[in-house]
Amino acid sequence: MAQQEARQRRPSIHDVASHAGVSAATVSKVLAGVATVKPENAQRVLDAVERLAYRVDPLASDMRRAKRRIIGAIMPEFESEFFGQMVTELEGLAEQRGYTLVAASSRESEAREKEILARMHDWRVAGVVLAPVRNEHGPAAAFMKANGMTGVLIDRVLSDDAFDTVSADSAAASAQVARMLVGKGHKHILIIGLAEGAATVRARLEGFRTQALALDPSIRIDVITSEVSVEPLRSSLRDYFGRGERPTAVYSLLLKGTLVALSEFRRRGWHCPNDISLVGFDDAEWMQVTWPAIAAVVQPVRQIASEAMNLLFRRVEGAVGPPTARLEPCQVLERESVGSPGNGPHSGGGDRQ
Amino acid sequence: MAQQEARQRRPSIHDVASHAGVSAATVSKVLAGVATVKPENAQRVLDAVERLAYRVDPLASDMRRAKRRIIGAIMPEFESEFFGQMVTELEGLAEQRGYTLVAASSRESEAREKEILARMHDWRVAGVVLAPVRNEHGPAAAFMKANGMTGVLIDRVLSDDAFDTVSADSAAASAQVARMLVGKGHKHILIIGLAEGAATVRARLEGFRTQALALDPSIRIDVITSEVSVEPLRSSLRDYFGRGERPTAVYSLLLKGTLVALSEFRRRGWHCPNDISLVGFDDAEWMQVTWPAIAAVVQPVRQIASEAMNLLFRRVEGAVGPPTARLEPCQVLERESVGSPGNGPHSGGGDRQ
DNA sequence: CAAGAACGAAAAATCGATTTATCGATTAGA
DNA sequence: TCTAATCGATAAATCGATTTTTCGTTCTTG
Numbered sequence: 001m002a003q004q005e006a007r008q009r010r011p012s013i014h015d016v017a018s019h020a021g022v023s024a025a026t027v028s029k030v031l032a033g034v035a036t037v038k039p040e041n042a043q044r045v046l047d048a049v050e051r052l053a054y055r056v057d058p059l060a061s062d063m064r065r066a067k068r069r070i071i072g073a074i075m076p077e078f079e080s081e082f083f084g085q086m087v088t089e090l091e092g093l094a095e096q097r098g099y100t101l102v103a104a105s106s107r108e109s110e111a112r113e114k115e116i117l118a119r120m121h122d123w124r125v126a127g128v129v130l131a132p133v134r135n136e137h138g139p140a141a142a143f144m145k146a147n148g149m150t151g152v153l154i155d156r157v158l159s160d161d162a163f164d165t166v167s168a169d170s171a172a173a174s175a176q177v178a179r180m181l182v183g184k185g186h187k188h189i190l191i192i193g194l195a196e197g198a199a200t201v202r203a204r205l206e207g208f209r210t211q212a213l214a215l216d217p218s219i220r221i222d223v224i225t226s227e228v229s230v231e232p233l234r235s236s237l238r239d240y241f242g243r244g245e246r247p248t249a250v251y252s253l254l255l256k257g258t259l260v261a262l263s264e265f266r267r268r269g270w271h272c273p274n275d276i277s278l279v280g281f282d283d284a285e286w287m288q289v290t291w292p293a294i295a296a297v298v299q300p301v302r303q304i305a306s307e308a309m310n311l312l313f314r315r316v317e318g319a320v321g322p323p324t325a326r327l328e329p330c331q332v333l334e335r336e337s338v339g340s341p342g343n344g345p346h347s348g349g350g351d352r353q
Numbered sequence: 354m355a356q357q358e359a360r361q362r363r364p365s366i367h368d369v370a371s372h373a374g375v376s377a378a379t380v381s382k383v384l385a386g387v388a389t390v391k392p393e394n395a396q397r398v399l400d401a402v403e404r405l406a407y408r409v410d411p412l413a414s415d416m417r418r419a420k421r422r423i424i425g426a427i428m429p430e431f432e433s434e435f436f437g438q439m440v441t442e443l444e445g446l447a448e449q450r451g452y453t454l455v456a457a458s459s460r461e462s463e464a465r466e467k468e469i470l471a472r473m474h475d476w477r478v479a480g481v482v483l484a485p486v487r488n489e490h491g492p493a494a495a496f497m498k499a500n501g502m503t504g505v506l507i508d509r510v511l512s513d514d515a516f517d518t519v520s521a522d523s524a525a526a527s528a529q530v531a532r533m534l535v536g537k538g539h540k541h542i543l544i545i546g547l548a549e550g551a552a553t554v555r556a557r558l559e560g561f562r563t564q565a566l567a568l569d570p571s572i573r574i575d576v577i578t579s580e581v582s583v584e585p586l587r588s589s590l591r592d593y594f595g596r597g598e599r600p601t602a603v604y605s606l607l608l609k610g611t612l613v614a615l616s617e618f619r620r621r622g623w624h625c626p627n628d629i630s631l632v633g634f635d636d637a638e639w640m641q642v643t644w645p646a647i648a649a650v651v652q653p654v655r656q657i658a659s660e661a662m663n664l665l666f667r668r669v670e671g672a673v674g675p676p677t678a679r680l681e682p683c684q685v686l687e688r689e690s691v692g693s694p695g696n697g698p699h700s701g702g703g704d705r706q
Numbered sequence: 707c708a709a710g711a712a713c714g715a716a717a718a719a720t721c722g723a724t725t726t727a728t729c730g731a732t733t734a735g736a
Numbered sequence: 737t738c739t740a741a742t743c744g745a746t747a748a749a750t751c752g753a754t755t756t757t758t759c760g761t762t763c764t765t766g
Contacts (some may be wrong), residue, residue, distance in 0.1 A: 013754055023715065023717075025716065035711075038714065057475060057477065057753065059753090060416065060752035062412060065721085078431060078437040078441050079434050084432040084436075085458075118408070123413055259397065266644060287639075288616070290643045366722065377746090389745090390745085391743095410722055411723095416723065417723070417751045494744090601708085
């Protein structure tokens with residue numbers, strides 16, 4: 001009977017206190033490592049904790065303090081490798097500091113983003129890592145500002161006047177892609193992307209354009225973007241190729257664009273890199289096992305996550321001062337999907353590494 | 354000053370009460386929709402709630418009840434599409450019921466899995482959706498049992514004597530793959546997988562073997578598995594091909610195996626499906642844009658998630674009775690990576706759809 | 707030896723809600 | 737008319753911790 005009861009209800013701090021013959025306050029102090037406890041009593045508390053298998057209730061523990069030991073994370077999606085890794089990293093980092101990470105997906109919707117933020121505000125999270133759907137000027141960031149929440153913005157942001165930001169150095173990476181493509185002799189390059197109204201996309205675009213034109217002013221750069229989803233992008237691309245445009249290389253500013261480009265190449269029977277070269281922003285595991293392997297810009301997920309958490313906890317602990325805007329360097333992987341133009345179309349598939 | 358204070362401290366139920374000229378208990382009742390409140394007072398409460406922009410603190414609200422409105426989800430990883438989608442689905446489902454989902458990654462470690470579970474127990478979660486690293490007999494499930502937690506096991510499980518289970522019907526899907534491959538005339542098939550000690554893997558293996566042998570008793574089925582990680586699998590596969598084994602088709606029991614197989618094919622310059630056919634368990638977006646598109650078994654993520662949550666909440670609400678073991682049907686996508694054997698090796702790369 | 711500092715621990719207040727017990731006023735029944 | 741039942745609302749207990757306040761000893765020190 002007693003056993004069953006013990007199995008049912010978790011022991012509280014008072015159970016430990018009575019078993020140890022001290023008050024609840026003393027138990028709390030021992031567990032918090034406060035020195036003003038007689039060693040003898042401390043030992044008895046520890047024994048009782050051991051015997052009852054007592055563990056503090058984080059929810060009750062968080063009740064009293066204004067900032068709870070919870071960190072919120074909002075990602076546009078969980079399905080991609082990038083955000084999946086990001087959540088994993090953030091989770092580990094929060095855990096290391098004794099915090100619990102609550103992650104939610106905005107599913108690429110700004111309305112949902114704001115709702116999630118409101119829920120997290122209800123939970124009185126100590127801080128939020130927000131990867132906005134569009135950019136730092138969305139309603140979510142405004143909500144955070146209006147409610148005095150502490151947070152860090154990552155990924156699709158450049159800089160903000162209220163929050164620290166951390167993102168990949170898109171412009172530098174794009175410039176490197178430009179050097180690679182122009183260096184290979186490409187003179188007509190197509191860039192595809194989802195505009196998202198995002199400063200990041202513009203940075204990628206301008207980073208590329210500036211560098212490419214600096215290297216070769218006569219270069220032709222076409223741009224196809226879509227405001228909303230990937231499907232319009234797909235049809236625009238189809239139209240573009242349909243009316244006879246023949247760039248020798250395509251640079252996709254985002255992963256989904258890379259998939260779209262590949263599937264359009266498929267439709268037309270074009271092979272990389274003989275018929276056309278391809279580079280994509282964002283790496284994925286499959287890109288190195290396909291034939292050809294796809295050249296990609298690798299975003300420094302770990303660095304972004306770690307830097308974001310550092311900045312966030314600095315603010316959580318009360319640091320003041322103007323917000324910082326960090327850019328973490330990317331790595332550009334040159335793989336088989338990039339070659340020199342003019343090898344002639346359909347020159348056979350025998351190009352191995 | 355007062356404004357700043359108001360901006361700093363969130364209004365509590367007592368603030369609402371005093372603004373409405375009633376007691377906190379009345380506010381609580383109005384918000385809970387209890388009928389024993391004078392309409393006039395209810396209106397005043399609602400007005401005060403509106404004016405102060407009051408929102409219930411879920412943490413305080415959950416304090417009193419034994420089961421909090423939190424659902425825990427433990428996945429082996431977040432990086433793959435399958436588990437990413439799974440978390441997204443579970444999150445939405447929990448949200449619909451007014452619960453908060455706390456997701457954590459066990460990072461393929463049983464030790465971590467148990468630790469996470471202990472943390473969730475500390476949080477007094479109402480229930481847990483656990484996708485175990487190995488199977489239903491691991492230490493995590495034992496912990497749940499020992500502590501009387503309510504939960505549902507998904508994915509790498511078949512059935513359990515304590516918890517409801519939901520997983521894809523691996524055996525049936527594998528049988529379908531067998532019909533596909535045998536029907537195409539394959540007589541020497543290699544199966545690769547990570548054993549994981551998992552009943553699911555065995556189900557996939559046996560489902561295939563049974564069906565294949567039933568259709569053609571003379572068929573040769575080789576099996577390569579690795580207990581721990583993918584790297585041993587890769588070297589085993591390399592050895593296998595190295596010593597001259599030439600199956601005409603490979604069936605990978607898991608996504609990572611599909612990637613390994615593809616990269617080995619690459620190394621040897623083999624093309625699908627002319628040199629060898631390939632089918633993988635688990636679909637991914639990229640599989641339909643590569644050349645060739647990779648045939649795959651699609652797991653019914655939404656159905657698994659939805660069924661798991663239904664079962665879980667039934668238990669949370671107190672349903673008793675023997676645990677059920679659900680198997681959700683998969684879909685097998687026959688794509689270009691599967692062909693008939695004997696088209697001869699290296700017959701050129703011109704095989705388009 | 708008495709007054710005060712120092713120490714350790716218990717008692718009580720607190721966090722923000724929910725729920726139970728209590729209480730006052732109105733209405734019904736005898 | 738007096739008691740009992742009913743209704744609506746408030747006060748108080750509760751959840752499980754933490755933190756502040758209070759209190760009783762012991763140890764100094766003048």
